[in-house]
Amino acid sequence: MNNKRSSDGTQSRANRDTDVIVVGGGVAGLYLLYRLRGLGLESIAFEAGTDVGGTWFWNRYPGCRCDVESLEYSYSFAADLQQEWKWPERYGTQPEILKYVNHVADRFDLRRNIQFNTRVVSAVYNPQQKLWTVSTDRGAKVRATFCVMATGNLSTPRRPDFPGLEQFKGPWYHTGLWPHEGVDFTGLRVGLIGTGSSGIQSIPHIAKQAKHLYIFQRTANFSLPARNRPLDSAREQRHKAEYSARRKAAFDTPFGIAGYPTPTRSALEATDEERRVIYEQKWAEGGSISFLYAFNDLLINKASNDTAAEFVRNKIRQTVNDSEAAELLAPKTHPIGTKRLVLDTNYYETFNRENVTLVDVSESPIDKITSEGLRVARSDYALDSIVFATGFDAMTGAMLDIDIRVEGGISLTDAWQHGPRSYLGLTVAGFPNLFMITGPGSPGVKSQMILSIEQHVDFVADCLQHMRSRRQSQVEAESEAEQNWITHVKAVADATLYPLANSWYMGANIPGKPQIFMPYVGGVDKYKKKCDEIVADGYKGFSFAS
Numbered sequence: 001m002n003n004k005r006s007s008d009g010t011q012s013r014a015n016r017d018t019d020v021i022v023v024g025g026g027v028a029g030l031y032l033l034y035r036l037r038g039l040g041l042e043s044i045a046f047e048a049g050t051d052v053g054g055t056w057f058w059n060r061y062p063g064c065r066c067d068v069e070s071l072e073y074s075y076s077f078a079a080d081l082q083q084e085w086k087w088p089e090r091y092g093t094q095p096e097i098l099k100y101v102n103h104v105a106d107r108f109d110l111r112r113n114i115q116f117n118t119r120v121v122s123a124v125y126n127p128q129q130k131l132w133t134v135s136t137d138r139g140a141k142v143r144a145t146f147c148v149m150a151t152g153n154l155s156t157p158r159r160p161d162f163p164g165l166e167q168f169k170g171p172w173y174h175t176g177l178w179p180h181e182g183v184d185f186t187g188l189r190v191g192l193i194g195t196g197s198s199g200i201q202s203i204p205h206i207a208k209q210a211k212h213l214y215i216f217q218r219t220a221n222f223s224l225p226a227r228n229r230p231l232d233s234a235r236e237q238r239h240k241a242e243y244s245a246r247r248k249a250a251f252d253t254p255f256g257i258a259g260y261p262t263p264t265r266s267a268l269e270a271t272d273e274e275r276r277v278i279y280e281q282k283w284a285e286g287g288s289i290s291f292l293y294a295f296n297d298l299l300i301n302k303a304s305n306d307t308a309a310e311f312v313r314n315k316i317r318q319t320v321n322d323s324e325a326a327e328l329l330a331p332k333t334h335p336i337g338t339k340r341l342v343l344d345t346n347y348y349e350t351f352n353r354e355n356v357t358l359v360d361v362s363e364s365p366i367d368k369i370t371s372e373g374l375r376v377a378r379s380d381y382a383l384d385s386i387v388f389a390t391g392f393d394a395m396t397g398a399m400l401d402i403d404i405r406v407e408g409g410i411s412l413t414d415a416w417q418h419g420p421r422s423y424l425g426l427t428v429a430g431f432p433n434l435f436m437i438t439g440p441g442s443p444g445v446k447s448q449m450i451l452s453i454e455q456h457v458d459f460v461a462d463c464l465q466h467m468r469s470r471r472q473s474q475v476e477a478e479s480e481a482e483q484n485w486i487t488h489v490k491a492v493a494d495a496t497l498y499p500l501a502n503s504w505y506m507g508a509n510i511p512g513k514p515q516i517f518m519p520y521v522g523g524v525d526k527y528k529k530k531c532d533e534i535v536a537d538g539y540k541g542f543s544f545a546s
């Protein structure tokens with residue numbers, strides 16, 4: 001096939017349909033389309049859902065809310081947008097964030113590049129033609145020079161695989177695939193499985209409606225009060241007056257969120273009373289970053305972490321009237337903060353309701369689902385409806401669901417058989433012209449994600465621009481750079497308490513998934529600096545071809 005070069009260095013249009021294929025129409029996919037258009041590159045995005053929003057399109061369960069403050073969890077790329085948008089509450093609700101994402105799509109006319117209701121099933125690279133061919137579940141095949149996976153880290157719901165589910169007579173729901181019309185649990189006996197973030201957020205809401213709510217808990221998770229409230233307009237004005245400086249400052253912080261003084265003291269340097277006062281103050285303030293910033297070693301020193309964990313366990317004991325339930329709810333199997341730290345509104349208080357029962361399934365797992373409900377340790381629970389808050393095949397699920405391969409070369413499934421490999425969480429050696437947004441090996445899920453998404457999209461857009469100006473048509477991560485990065489990501493994680501938890505960061509929630517700690521936890525600040533150095537060094541670790 002003709003592989004002529006056009007005057008700007010890219011391949012001629014004769015053998016391809018577009019410059020860049022984007023997979024995903026969430027926050028990342030939208031910003032990609034915006035940046036690519038700005039570069040004068042043509043793009044097509046495919047989105048499995050019927051509209052934009054990604055996470056905020058799919059997760060419509062009651063109580064779904066962001067746990068990063070609204071003024072932070074938003075795009076920074078357009079000054080007018082961030083000045084004009086009004087967030088009503090401290091933390092955005094799912095409907096509010098979805099409204100915002102829709103507004104962005106309309107304001108920047110991004111929908112015209114997106115094909116909705118279309119799932120990408122394979123992406124195959126032809127090294128001779130230097131082209132990706134992407135196939136969809138609607139039978140289309142589209143060819144492009146570059147393919148960018150904006151498929152999300154938490155976009156592949158973990159489908160319940162309990163034996164007997166097909167016999168259950170009532171309706172069941174997954175929090176990550178919630179019906180758009182909502183669900184009315186009034187008068188129903190509801191079973192809820194899973195007490196991670198989605199479970200903890202939805203439980204207080206479902207309990208208010210249901211006749212009885214049975215919560216089946218395998219692992220207790222730490223949750224802190226969100227202290228959500230209407231956004232104070234004076235505070236909003238102050239924040240907006242300093243927006244650009246705050247956005248810039250966020251890149252100098254580990255979690256990509258500015259405004260919290262960096263702690264300088266170990267928890268062990270404080271007296272019991274000093275610690276108590278500080279933790280009380282953080283508990284009253286609400287929010288996870290504030291709490292984890294109480295001292296400088298909560299995520300690296302087990303003894304320090306124990307002081308914070310015990311403080312929260314005591315709060316749970318003080319809140320939950322039934323001491324047996326309180327003890328079950330007080331997490332003891334992992335250090336605080338090493339699993340996603342949840343923010344809630346009245347979660348522990350909900351266990352004081354007459355119509356709520358906590359069922360411990362840590363020792364005796366759920367035997368099976370029956371036509372009438374659920375059986376645990378030979379006890380039957382009669383249920384009208386079941387909610388699965390069982391989370392996601394995180395970080396790798398969406399990528400591995402697509403058959404990604406190089407003709408005559410390897411497939412991503414093979415490359416990642418022992419766990420994900422990447423250079424910077426952006427590219428995978430052996431897969432030219434393929435990028436990921438906030439892929440495994442990047443700080444994405446351990447940060448304010450919109451900030452990390454913008455940083456990755458900017459990296460990709462700048463790289464494509466760099467190539468165009470040099471008339472290069474192929475970029476690939478070098479194997480050695482990738483291996484060095486993987487070694488570094490592991491060393492950084494091993495110096496923390498994170499690997500002590502059986503978390504989705506480790507792949508531990510999916511049977512058979514390789515147990516590798518996937519995110520980069522060195523911090524957004526160090527990561528961004530590293531990326532900037534790599535670019536300044538002529539994209540060190542990447543090889544380019546014409």
Ligand SMILES: Cc1cc2nc3c(=O)[nH]c(=O)nc-3n(C[C@H](O)[C@H](O)[C@H](O)COP(=O)(O)OP(=O)(O)OC[C@H]3O[C@@H](n4cnc5c(N)ncnc54)[C@H](O)[C@@H]3O)c2cc1C
Nearest residue numbers: 024026027028048054055066067068119120151152155449
């Ligand atoms: C319940 C919940 C709460 C969260 N709260 C926070 C928070 O408080 N703070 C924070 O920073 N982050 C939070 N996150 C993380 C959140 O995912 C990110 O902040 C952000 O929305 C991710 O955007 P994205 O575009 O990268 O991915 P997503 O929003 O996941 O979008 C990816 C899109 O790709 C589509 N897709 C995937 N595979 C294919 C395919 N093969 N073909 C076509 N389309 C495909 C999916 O349908 C999806 O719409 C939360 C996540 C969840 C699930």
